[in-house]
Amino acid sequence: MSIQDDLIVRNGRFAETFDKPNMPALPGLRTVLLACADARVDPAHVLGLELGEVIVIRNTGGRVTRSVIEEVATLSVLSNILTEGREQGFNIILMQHTQCGAQRLANPELQATLKDNLGIDVTDYAITDQARDLMVDVGRLAAAREVPDAVTVSAMLYDVATGSAEEIAPMQSLGNLRAAARETDVLQAG
C-alpha cells in the first residue's frame, strides 16, 4: 500500500462522519496563520484548529517573504469582495518554532552554495533568533503598503520540545504600527 493509498483510507474515515458541506469560504476566526512547513508544527494539531477556522500559509521557517505578502494582499482583496466591503481587516498570526531547519539557512556558506548552484536566495527565510526574526517579519508586514491598515498582526513561538506556544508580539493593527514607525522616523529626522 502506498502512502497515498493509506491517506485515502484515512480520508474515508473522515468522510464517513463529514457533516459540513456548506462551510463559508471566509475563515471563522478571520485569521491567516503563517507557520513553518515543519511536520512537527502542524497548526491544526498544536493549536487545536477546527476545520474552516483559519487560513494557514506555510513555508520554510514561517517567514514573511515577498510571496507571502502577495498572498496576504490577495486574500485581503478577496475578503473585501466576499464581505462586500463590510470587513476591511483580519488577523495575521506569525508562528515560528524552536529547532527550526531554517536556522541552518543562516549559514553564509550554505547560502552561497544555494545561490551559486541553484540560483536560490534563501536569505529571507533564514532564522538566527526566533524572537528577533519574528519582529523583523512584523516590520516586513508593516512596510508592505499593499496590506491594509485594518489588518492586525501578532507573533508567537512554539517549542517543539514542550508543545507550548508563547506570545512574542501582541496583536496590533498595521495602521498603528505604521503610525509608530512614522513617529520614530520624525524623531530620528528631527
Ligand SMILES: [Zn+2]
Ligand atoms: Zn521550521
